[in-house]
Amino acid sequence: MLIRDVLTSKSSMVVTVGPDATVLEAARMLVHHSFGSLVVVHEGEILGIITERDVLRLAARDPDSIGSTPVSDAMTTDLVVGLADDNIAYAMAVMTNNRVRHLPVVEGKRLVGIVSIGDLVNASLADLQAENRWLKEYVQGKG
Numbered sequence: 001m002l003i004r005d006v007l008t009s010k011s012s013m014v015v016t017v018g019p020d021a022t023v024l025e026a027a028r029m030l031v032h033h034s035f036g037s038l039v040v041v042h043e044g045e046i047l048g049i050i051t052e053r054d055v056l057r058l059a060a061r062d063p064d065s066i067g068s069t070p071v072s073d074a075m076t077t078d079l080v081v082g083l084a085d086d087n088i089a090y091a092m093a094v095m096t097n098n099r100v101r102h103l104p105v106v107e108g109k110r111l112v113g114i115v116s117i118g119d120l121v122n123a124s125l126a127d128l129q130a131e132n133r134w135l136k137e138y139v140q141g142k143g
Contacts, residue, residue: 003091003105004084006123007113014114016041017050019072026071027055037102039111040075046104046111048075081106084113088120088127095120 017026017038026038030052037051050071058074059066082091082103095103095117105113 001088001123001127002084003082003086003088003103003113003115003120006088006115006119007084007105009123010115010119014039014111016111017071018042019047019070019075021071022067023050023055023058023065023069023071023074024067026050027066030055036116037114039104039114040071041111045109046079046081046106047072048077048079049102049104050075051102079104082115083107088123091115092117092120092124 015029015033015035015038017029017040019040019042029038030036037049039046040048040050054074054076055066058069062069080094080098080100080103082094082105084105084107086094091103095101101117103115103117104111105115
């Protein structure tokens with residue numbers, strides 16, 4: 001199964017934030033949409049990602065600055081991205097090795113979606129359950 005398959009089975013909505021928005025504005029967007037991260041985009045170019053963890057780090061370091069600190073100062077810029085044609089097992093390994101929970105998905109330089117580790121685990125489980133059912137039916141002579 002490919003990341004592309006996961007993207008077609010979930011909402012295609014990708015919420016982005018600009019680098020000049022405040023961290024407080026980003027935090028409100030995260031809460032409003034029940035997301036764990038937002039891709040930071042400026043004029044169509046992906047600059048980074050801001051996650052709940054980035055917000056918490058700033059809150060612990062300087063709680064009074066959340067309303068005035070731009071996202072560009074708190075975001076993660078060492079971005080790990082996936083391709084729509086990546087296998088989900090490969091993407092899960094990349095996410096695990098890089099300790100990231102959200103993977104922006106690109107085609108060329110265009111953002112086409114975002115997947116979480118949970119999205120990939122659920123897709124992998126569904127794929128395994130379907131394969132398991134098919135094998136049981138085959139062994140029982142129903143296939």
